[in-house]
Each structure stands twice: as structure tokens, then as C-alpha cells.
Amino acid sequence: MKEDSAKQRILRAAEALFAESGFDATPTSRIAEQAGVPKGLVHYYFRRKSDLLAALVAELPDARIEPAVVVVPGDLAGSLRGLVGELDRRFNRSLALSHLLWREADTHRAVRDALAERFQQLVRQVQAVIVAATGGKLAIADVDSASGLLARAVSHRHATARHSEDGDPAEIDREVAFIAEALSRSRETRRQ
Numbered sequence: 344m345k346e347d348s349a350k351q352r353i354l355r356a357a358e359a360l361f362a363e364s365g366f367d368a369t370p371t372s373r374i375a376e377q378a379g380v381p382k383g384l385v386h387y388y389f390r391r392k393s394d395l396l397a398a399l400v401a402e403l404p405d406a407r408i409e410p411a412v413v414v415v416p417g418d419l420a421g422s423l424r425g426l427v428g429e430l431d432r433r434f435n436r437s438l439a440l441s442h443l444l445w446r447e448a449d450t451h452r453a454v455r456d457a458l459a460e461r462f463q464q465l466v467r468q469v470q471a472v473i474v475a476a477t478g479g480k481l482a483i484a485d486v487d488s489a490s491g492l493l494a495r496a497v498s499h500r501h502a503t504a505r506h507s508e509d510g511d512p513a514e515i516d517r518e519v520a521f522i523a524e525a526l527s528r529s530r531e532t533r534r535q
């Protein structure tokens with residue numbers, strides 16, 4: 344149990360120091376000092392400093408949301424609002440970590456790759472919610488386009504949240520309403 348707590352202290356120290364000074368400017372000796380452990384213990388758990396960064400990426404909250412949790416059949420806008428709301432709640436639980444990782448993505452391929460995979464997962468989530476809310480009655484190309492657009496809007500919102508004054512949910516609501524309306528019109532056009 345003590346080892347687990349030491350490992351967690353190392354991760355928390357790394358997260359705080361990376362956020363404060365950046366990954367490259369933070370020596371492992373400083374992480375060990377802040378965690379209150381010998382430097383060798385940092386290397387015992389994390390062979391390379393980049394392994395610490397990978398462990399922090401793995402700590403991001405799971406972004407997979409079962410469609411049944413947020414879908415209101417026949418209410419696409421409401422379903423997408425539910426999805427965005429749940430994603431925002433999960434993101435807010437790891438705000439500092441998320442900001443750190445977005446910043447480090449510029450210089451660390453492993454972080455960039457992990458964030459890219461999370462983006463693709465988000466696109467799949469949006470697709471699943473659209474299909475479930477509309478009963479699968481939309482053209483796949485329209486679903487794919489709408490999913491990519493909303494995923495980009497949510498990703499941008501999360502990437503820049505640290506610069507936002509209040510994280511106004513109405514900001515994303517316009518995008519959700521626009522996408523729902525566009526898909527609704529697309530469906531009506533196809534019926535005609």
C-alpha cells in the first residue's frame with residue numbers, strides 16, 4: 344500500500360511541476376523532492392521521465408459514454424446537449440491535467456498521439472449519440488460530418504478552457520442547436 348501511495352505522490356508532484364514549469368524544465372530530482380521520495384524511486388516506477396507523462400495521459404478520465412446515458416430518442420439537440428454536458432463534467436474533474444497535456448502535445452509525440460486518439464473516440468461518441476437519437480435515419484456522410492464538427496467544437500472548448508472567463512455552456516449550445524437543425528433539415532430533404 345505504501346508503494347502505491349509513493350507512486351501516486353510522484354505522479355501528483357510531476358503533474359504539479361510539469362504544469363508549473365513544463366515537462367522539459369522539470370528535473371526528476373525536483374519531482375522526487377516534491378513527492379518526498381528518493382530519486383531512485385521515481386526511476387523505479389517510471390524508467391524514463393517521458394513515462395511519467397504517459398502515466399499522466401492515462402489518468403485522463405475515461406471519455407467513453409454509453410449513448411443510453413445521454414440519448415433522448417427523437418430529441419437530437421437534447422441528446423447532444425447531454426453528451427456535451429457529461430463530457431464537460433468529466434473534463435472539469437481533470438482541468439489542470441488536461442491543460443498540461445494540451446500544452447505538452449506541442450513537443451511530445453506520445454501526448455499528441457494520445458490526444459488524437461481521444462479525439463477519434465469523441466467523434467465515435469458523437470456518431471453513436473446521433474444515430475441513437477435519430478433511430479439511424481440519417482445519411483452516414485451527414486452523421487460523419489456532424490460528428491467531426493461537434494467533436495472539433497468540444498475539443499477546442501476543452502483545449503482553451505483555461506483561457507475562458509466562465510466556461511459558459513451557452514457557447515457550445517449554439518453549435519449543438521445548429522448541428523441538430525442541419526441534420527433535421529438534411530433528413531427532411533432526403534424524404535422529399
